[in-house]
Amino acid sequence: MIGLLVDERERKEMEYLIKRELEELLLDMEDNRIDHLVRRAMKERYRILFRLFRKVAEDKECRKYILNG
Incomplete structure (x- = not known):
């Protein structure tokens, strides 16, 4: 396990950056024009970022980004 020590300002910045990336994904x-394989890779990236997001964001914020399906 790796630990990370950040202050509140840095935590909020991380939350903001991850949130923007999740929204973009x-x-x-x-977009229906995107190939199935690319879409699958995007979903995997989303899952990884969401797990990281859960570590820095409040539960209320995390609920907004739960991926259905």
């Missing part, structure tokens, strides 16, 4: 996954 959600928007891109709605």
